[in-house]
Amino acid sequence: MDDEQTVKTEGGRPPANPETETLDIWVAATEEPEFHPTDEGTQELGPDESDDRLDDQFGRVVADDYLFDDEVAEEERTVLNMGPQHPSTHGVLRLHLELEGETIRRTKPIIGYLHTGMEKTAEQLTFSQGPTNVTRMDYLAPLHGELGYSLAVERLLDVEVPPRAAAIRILMTELNRIASHLVALATNGMDIGALSMMIYGFRERESILAFFEKTTGLRMNHNYIRPGGVAADLAPGWKDDVAAILDDLPKRLRQYDDLLEKNPIWLARTRGVGVISPEEAIAYSITGPILRATGVDWDLRKAFPYSGIDQYEFEVPVGENGDVYDRYRVRVEEITESLKIVEQVMDTMPKGDYRIGDRKITPPPRARIDESMEALIHHFKLFTEGFKVPEGETYVAVESPRGELGCYVVSDGQARPYRMHTRAPSFYNLQGLPIAMADSLVADTIATIASMDPVMGDVDR
Amino acid sequence: MSPILAQLAERFESVTWEESHGQDVARVPGENWEAFARAAKESGFEVCADVTAVDRMRSRPERYEVVASLLSMSHRVRLRMITAVGRENPSVASLTPLWPGAGYAEREVYDMFGIGFEGHPDLTRILMPDDWEGYPLRKDFAVGSVPVQFKMSHQVN
Numbered sequence: 164m165d166d167e168q169t170v171k172t173e174g175g176r177p178p179a180n181p182e183t184e185t186l187d188i189w190v191a192a193t194e195e196p197e198f199h200p201t202d203e204g205t206q207e208l209g210p211d212e213s214d215d216r217l218d219d220q221f222g223r224v225v226a227d228d229y230l231f232d233d234e235v236a237e238e239e240r241t242v243l244n245m246g247p248q249h250p251s252t253h254g255v256l257r258l259h260l261e262l263e264g265e266t267i268r269r270t271k272p273i274i275g276y277l278h279t280g281m282e283k284t285a286e287q288l289t290f291s292q293g294p295t296n297v298t299r300m301d302y303l304a305p306l307h308g309e310l311g312y313s314l315a316v317e318r319l320l321d322v323e324v325p326p327r328a329a330a331i332r333i334l335m336t337e338l339n340r341i342a343s344h345l346v347a348l349a350t351n352g353m354d355i356g357a358l359s360m361m362i363y364g365f366r367e368r369e370s371i372l373a374f375f376e377k378t379t380g381l382r383m384n385h386n387y388i389r390p391g392g393v394a395a396d397l398a399p400g401w402k403d404d405v406a407a408i409l410d411d412l413p414k415r416l417r418q419y420d421d422l423l424e425k426n427p428i429w430l431a432r433t434r435g436v437g438v439i440s441p442e443e444a445i446a447y448s449i450t451g452p453i454l455r456a457t458g459v460d461w462d463l464r465k466a467f468p469y470s471g472i473d474q475y476e477f478e479v480p481v482g483e484n485g486d487v488y489d490r491y492r493v494r495v496e497e498i499t500e501s502l503k504i505v506e507q508v509m510d511t512m513p514k515g516d517y518r519i520g521d522r523k524i525t526p527p528p529r530a531r532i533d534e535s536m537e538a539l540i541h542h543f544k545l546f547t548e549g550f551k552v553p554e555g556e557t558y559v560a561v562e563s564p565r566g567e568l569g570c571y572v573v574s575d576g577q578a579r580p581y582r583m584h585t586r587a588p589s590f591y592n593l594q595g596l597p598i599a600m601a602d603s604l605v606a607d608t609i610a611t612i613a614s615m616d617p618v619m620g621d622v623d624r
Numbered sequence: 625m626s627p628i629l630a631q632l633a634e635r636f637e638s639v640t641w642e643e644s645h646g647q648d649v650a651r652v653p654g655e656n657w658e659a660f661a662r663a664a665k666e667s668g669f670e671v672c673a674d675v676t677a678v679d680r681m682r683s684r685p686e687r688y689e690v691v692a693s694l695l696s697m698s699h700r701v702r703l704r705m706i707t708a709v710g711r712e713n714p715s716v717a718s719l720t721p722l723w724p725g726a727g728y729a730e731r732e733v734y735d736m737f738g739i740g741f742e743g744h745p746d747l748t749r750i751l752m753p754d755d756w757e758g759y760p761l762r763k764d765f766a767v768g769s770v771p772v773q774f775k776m777s778h779q780v781n
Contacts, residue, residue, distance in 0.1 A: 560673070
């Protein structure tokens with residue numbers, strides 16, 4: 164004890180070991196001692212702080228598929244069950260992860276926890292009730308589901324909606340794409356740890372949902388786009404609301420860039436993580452931003468245009484590496500492109516009717532019911548029996564925020580679809596999850612799931 | 625008809641072609657299902673966009689139809705191929721060895737219709753519980769209802 168007390172601590176530094184420490188005392192006017200770098204100097208120029216290391220820290224190096232060097236015996240593989248109740252699985256996604264140490268070797272998504280038999284339900288609902296069903300599938304992009312269904316039914320009916328109805332559909336679905344991508348950014352940020360992104364993403368989305376509420380009556384599950392047009396015309400003053408969104412969002416997007424693009428943690432956790440190659444994406448029927456992030460220039464709005472979207476100018480943003488960062492980037496740029504479309508639709512909104520005039524398909528205006536017996540009969544027949552659709556089958560696909568949303572409708576000539584099948588983009592994109600996660604670290608699981616942006620309502624239906 | 629489809633039509637005489645609301649539909653006999661799919665893939669259909677089924681219980685002698693939607697990104701062409709599958713032990717060749725993306729879709733068809741896919745690597749139920757009995761999207765599977773026990777229901781006549 165006495166020995167320890169005699170060792171004095173100087174300036175918070177650890178006590179020197181008397182056996183190794185030699186004291187250099189430089190006396191003025193004697194020979195200058197040899198130069199010894201101080202501790203502070205070594206902190207600046209250590210071997211770890213080389214340029215390579217900095218590249219790594221700033222996420223400039225893309226290296227997926229972290230390889231585990233040592234051989235691991237079969238019995239040391241652990242199976243980790245993740246979900247279905249997990250805050251970062253975006254619903255009720257359950258994963259079986261087979262781990263070797265910290266490396267994921269195999270992943271098996273287990274789905275079906277949100278299966279409610281919506282395709283069976285669709286067979287019980289009339290064609291005019293159908294949109295209420297499909298809108299609940301992909302609950303972040305309800306209008307795209309309604310659009311796909313309505314286009315399929317209209318193709319079977321062989322009718323074309325008026326130009327104003329088509330333009331309103333494009334306006335609403337592109338706004339919906341922005342809202343959906345904002346949720347993707349928000350949850351992606353929250354899962355990786357950029358918590359403020361969650362607040363900002365949801366705040367901006369709310370401004371779009373407020374516009375939806377004004378137009379359709381509901382924030383979600385709108386039942387707005389129906390076979391034959393849309394349910395109601397745009398509310399008075401809609402241009403001001405859309406203009407406010409168009410004015411506000413570019414500023415917000417710049418704020419997100421400041422928040423994420425210059426954030427070394429964000430870059431390190433997204434760059435080179437969860438890589439999918441273009442060949443894998445095509446083989447596994449992956450569509451949407453995940454496919455485009457791999458560098459494949461494929462967008463149904465360009466390839467098979469619907470509702471007159473080919474008359475508006477916009478670009479299809481593509482990535483390069485197919486990693487989490489590129490998927491995030493593609494979504495941000497798609498928001499910008501959708502804003503361009505919304506602006507063009509707002510400026511060129513045609514005048515006219517917002518649904519077709521055929522009273523066998525769309526109900527008469529409410530005021531006409533009090534005046535005309537025929538209108539009353541039409542109204543009654545439409546809301547009790549619905550309208551009959553000629554026999555046939557068709558497949559119509561629209562570009563939802565998650566990829567190709569297809570609707571396969573078979574009619575046997577009755578007022579209810581004989582079979583309605585939805586090609587759910589999240590369902591197919593989920594097949595890419597085991598590929599993106601193979602041979603990567605378990606810590607990257609959350610980032611990869613978030614970047615796939617699965618909506619479990621769409622997966623399980 | 626697009627040139628790549630005309631090429632396919634030439635090679636397979638047993639396939640009947642239809643136009644359904646502007647979309648090309650190929651009705652393929654069950655024994656040619658895989659060979660036709662392979663030829664379609666070689667001629668440029670890189671993506672199997674979707675696989676589903678329809679239960680034509682009363683209207684057709686062959687009860688089920690398996691429907692696959694193919695997509696050619698390079699030619700911007702879609703093709704729907706449909707095959708009829710019989711009532712007893714319904715099964716058809718799997719498309720998963722050709723397009724791995726058809727894997728989940730074929731599991732869903734198996735789950736919902738009980739149609740087997742020969743050569744599928746992992747043909748198990750996907751959406752319904754593993755011990756579920758019956759195939760929900762078949763037309764003879766009743767929608768049914770769950771009795772709801774209201775507290776005062778015994779007093780209501």
